[in-house]
Amino acid sequence: MEFSTESRKADHLRICLESDVQFRQKTNGFDRYRFTHCCLPEINLGEVEVSTEFLGKSLAAPLLISSMTGGTEQAKLINTRLARAAARHQIAMGVGSQRVAVEKPELAPTFAVRSLAPDIVLFANLGAVQLNYSYGLEQCQRVIDILEADALILHLNPLQECIQTEGDTNFRGLLDKIADLCYKLPVPVIAKEVGNGISAAMAKKLIDAGVAAIDVAGAGGTSWARIEGQRATDPRQRRLGETFADWGLPTAECITEVRADSPDIPLIASGGLRNGLDVAYAIALGADLAGLAWPFLQAAAESEAAVDSLVEILIAEISTVLFCTGSRTMKDLQRPQVLRAIY
Numbered sequence: 001m002e003f004s005t006e007s008r009k010a011d012h013l014r015i016c017l018e019s020d021v022q023f024r025q026k027t028n029g030f031d032r033y034r035f036t037h038c039c040l041p042e043i044n045l046g047e048v049e050v051s052t053e054f055l056g057k058s059l060a061a062p063l064l065i066s067s068m069t070g071g072t073e074q075a076k077l078i079n080t081r082l083a084r085a086a087a088r089h090q091i092a093m094g095v096g097s098q099r100v101a102v103e104k105p106e107l108a109p110t111f112a113v114r115s116l117a118p119d120i121v122l123f124a125n126l127g128a129v130q131l132n133y134s135y136g137l138e139q140c141q142r143v144i145d146i147l148e149a150d151a152l153i154l155h156l157n158p159l160q161e162c163i164q165t166e167g168d169t170n171f172r173g174l175l176d177k178i179a180d181l182c183y184k185l186p187v188p189v190i191a192k193e194v195g196n197g198i199s200a201a202m203a204k205k206l207i208d209a210g211v212a213a214i215d216v217a218g219a220g221g222t223s224w225a226r227i228e229g230q231r232a233t234d235p236r237q238r239r240l241g242e243t244f245a246d247w248g249l250p251t252a253e254c255i256t257e258v259r260a261d262s263p264d265i266p267l268i269a270s271g272g273l274r275n276g277l278d279v280a281y282a283i284a285l286g287a288d289l290a291g292l293a294w295p296f297l298q299a300a301a302e303s304e305a306a307v308d309s310l311v312e313i314l315i316a317e318i319s320t321v322l323f324c325t326g327s328r329t330m331k332d333l334q335r336p337q338v339l340r341a342i343y
Helices: 005-018 073-089 099-103 105-110 128-132 137-147 158-163 174-184 200-208 224-231 235-243 251-261 276-284 294-302 304-324
Strands: 033-035 052-054 057-059 063-065 092-094 122-127 151-156 189-193 213-215 267-270 289-292 339-341
Touching: 005 073, 005 099, 005 224, 005 294, 033 276, 063 073, 063 304, 073 092, 073 105, 073 294, 073 304, 099 105, 099 137, 122 128, 122 137, 128 151, 128 174, 137 151, 137 174, 151 174, 158 224, 158 235, 174 189, 174 200, 189 267, 200 213, 200 251, 224 235, 251 267, 251 276, 276 289, 276 304, 289 294, 294 304
Parallel strands: 063 092, 063 289, 092 122, 122 151, 151 189, 189 213, 213 267, 267 289
Antiparallel strands: 033 339, 052 057
């Protein structure tokens, strides 16, 4: 049975919204830490400042609506709601893989949200493995142009491709092709996993290849192994999805190890972040930006107002962490003793 990229996109949305596809036992790793409560913060809550910068762009909060979807009418509605909310709150946004828009240009409008959010930080997205399947500079530039994007995410998803019945599994020689793109593209390239994590050693190779930022996208949130296993019609692929449902490096582990090995790289933390407390943990451990997908997908499937409400709650939660640790800015969360390991 053959699957089109468009039908796969529809399946992904349906399964994420209707089924339990979270990691079963492995957590994002933040449960191994705790903030040091400050009973006398000596600041006014109104003085707390959650704004930040990423890749030279200003953001009102260290939040990224992580790459999720596109390519269907439902996806267009979701991206529209997300983009409008991102514009109102001045936070960053990525879209799902735009391969479907390359294959079917008539589907490009399901991704093209720049007119709705002219000033936000916006990331285009393609699977890095497609560089081994006839994609190159032209296709990458095309998806950047569709979005008028500030950067291109190249997502790395070997486990997901293994479990997809129609997956693309030739990952040979990709690092050199990524390096070539980093040199030739007019916007920065961000390397991102899809929920199984990027190790410090792999991050270093990607940085040496010219990648401008890393999104660790660690384990502990949505399991793409489970999603693809549920989609599969082949019993072997369904079994693989369950066997590898909890595969990967926890997000907290990725953040700390990548930051220790590459202290200057712009770093995005995603993978199992569900609230503003998780965002604060991610920043305290060394991330510059925190990406959330599943919470935003759930809100956007409901209404635009639900997305606005979620952003407001997230900012309130982040602000509460700052206040109750005596921190005035996001960078203050990275001071010694603000966060403690509780191994």
